[in-house]
Amino acid sequence: MATVPKFDQVKVGDAIKPIVLPPISRHQLALYCGGSGDHNPIHVDIDFAKKFGFKDVFAHGMLSMGFLGRLVTSYAPRDRIRKLGTRFTSITWVGDVITLSGKVTGKREENGEKLIDLEIKCTNQNGQDTLQGHATVAAA
Amino acid sequence: MQLDKKHVGHEFKAFTTAVEAGRVKLFCKAIGEEDPIYVDEAAAKAAGYRALPVPPTFLQAITNDDPEKGGLLRLLNVDIGLILHGEQHYDYYAPVHVGDRITCQQKVVDIYDKKGGALWFVVSETSMKDQTGKPVAKATGITVVRNPDAGKK
Numbered sequence: 001m002a003t004v005p006k007f008d009q010v011k012v013g014d015a016i017k018p019i020v021l022p023p024i025s026r027h028q029l030a031l032y033c034g035g036s037g038d039h040n041p042i043h044v045d046i047d048f049a050k051k052f053g054f055k056d057v058f059a060h061g062m063l064s065m066g067f068l069g070r071l072v073t074s075y076a077p078r079d080r081i082r083k084l085g086t087r088f089t090s091i092t093w094v095g096d097v098i099t100l101s102g103k104v105t106g107k108r109e110e111n112g113e114k115l116i117d118l119e120i121k122c123t124n125q126n127g128q129d130t131l132q133g134h135a136t137v138a139a140a
Numbered sequence: 141m142q143l144d145k146k147h148v149g150h151e152f153k154a155f156t157t158a159v160e161a162g163r164v165k166l167f168c169k170a171i172g173e174e175d176p177i178y179v180d181e182a183a184a185k186a187a188g189y190r191a192l193p194v195p196p197t198f199l200q201a202i203t204n205d206d207p208e209k210g211g212l213l214r215l216l217n218v219d220i221g222l223i224l225h226g227e228q229h230y231d232y233y234a235p236v237h238v239g240d241r242i243t244c245q246q247k248v249v250d251i252y253d254k255k256g257g258a259l260w261f262v263v264s265e266t267s268m269k270d271q272t273g274k275p276v277a278k279a280t281g282i283t284v285v286r287n288p289d290a291g292k293k
Contacts, residue, residue, distance in 0.1 A: 001175060001187065021172065028170060035167035037204030040220055052221035061225035062200050066171035069196035078177065078235075079189065084196050085229030085280075 002077050007107065007114040007139035016075045016102040016118065021067060024059050024096050032063045059092035064122045064131050071100040071120055076137035082115065086133030090124075097125040102135075114139045141287045143216055143260045145251045150215060154245040157205035159194060161238045167198050191237035199230055199277055202242050203266050212248070212264060218285050226261060226282035234276045241271040249280075258290035 029043050038060055041048040049057045065086050072081055092098065102120035109115065116139050122131040161179070168178050173195055176183035184192045213220055236242065250263040266279040 001177070028172075031166065031170035035163065035170040036201050037209075038200070040223075042221055048221065062197060062228065063171060065200075065228055066167075066173070066195065066197045070171060070173055072196065073175065077187070078193050078196070081196050081232055083229070083231055085227070087227045088225050 002074055004080055004140040005076055005116060005137065007116070010104055010107060010116055010139060012104050012106060014104040016071060016120070018099055018101040019067075019071055019074065021098045021100070024063075024092060024094055024098065026057065026094055029057060029059060029063070029094070032060050032066075036060065036062060038062060056094060058094070059096075061088040061092075061131070064088070064092055064098065065133070067098060067100055067122060068120050068131060068133050068135070071102055072118065072135045072137065075102070075118070076116075076139075080138045081135065082113075082138055083136040084133070085135070086120075086131045088130070089132050090128055090130050092122070092124065092130045096130075098130065099123045105134075107139075141218075141260075141285075141289050142257065143218075143251050143253070143262065143285065147215055147248050148251055150248045152206075152211050152215075152246040153208060154243055155206050155208070156241055156243040157202060159202065159236060159238050159240045159242060161192060163201060164192065164194050164198060164238055167201055168195060171195065171197075189235070189237065191239055194236050194238070196230065196232070197228075199236070199268065199279055200228075202236070202268065203244050203246070203279060206244065206246075212246070212262065212283065215248075216262065216285070222286045222288060224284040224286065226284040227280075228282070229280040231278040231280075232276070233278075234270070234274055236268075236270070236276050240276075242276065243269045255290075258287050260285040260287065
């Protein structure tokens with residue numbers, strides 16, 4: 001479990017330990033459909049996906065954002081997360097192998113809190129970023 | 141296809157939903173989250189939480205509990221097969237735990253197009269408050285709508 005980062009010890013440029021995920025499976029998309037309440041059939045029903053011009057079903061963007069949440073909570077405890085955001089920059093397909101990575105981009109104080117800004121991303125097996133995100137956590 | 145910018149400012153009906161342990165457990169399984177603090181009360185308390193916390197993006201599961209889900213697409217008259225998620229941002233003001241009752245209020249804050257109307261962007265904000273009325277989070281989402289008429293003469 002993550003411990004609270006110590007503001008004085010954190011340096012801009014510090015990397016978060018990357019996480020390599022197992023390949024995205026159709027089963028995982030079905031679980032996320034139920035767990036998230038996002039019932040858009042485009043993620044689980046190949047007939048529906050083809051009807052709208054896609055070659056196959058593809059992962060919910062928010063599933064990948066959930067992965068980014070895991071990355072950030074591996075760096076700082078859940079109750080220290082102040083912001084988490086992302087752009088969804090390309091589609092994640094079934095079978096893709098996603099690597100989560102991130103680094104410290106800034107340190108600042110705001111409203112009496114010592115904040116650390118992070119750049120975080122999901123990258124597929126071809127080196128293409130699928131999500132480009134950011135997070136802010138409160139340090140000690 | 142063209143989206144009507146008159147919908148900017150539209151406020152959807154607020155709703156309240158309970159945060160359930162079983163739902164959080166399924167959500168964790170789906171994203172591969174194995175930290176026991178989300179499913180084991182003893183682990184959560186040992187880590188300093190008053191009850192089971194929820195993963196950062198579980199807020200999406202809360203907002204998806206809207207009994208009138210799909211309201212944005214109905215308002216804009218857009219087919220669900222044409223949308224993509226462009227961006228999502230969360231601001232966290234206070235922790236959310238299993239057992240909390242969260243009230244969500246969504247509004248449309250911007251509508252614009254790019255690539256000569258081939259893509260439309262709808263920005264919405266959802267404020268989230270707990271059972272005491274305290275703001276716990278703000279969710280900002282950008283929905284991208286693919287224009288099925290793009291490229292046709």
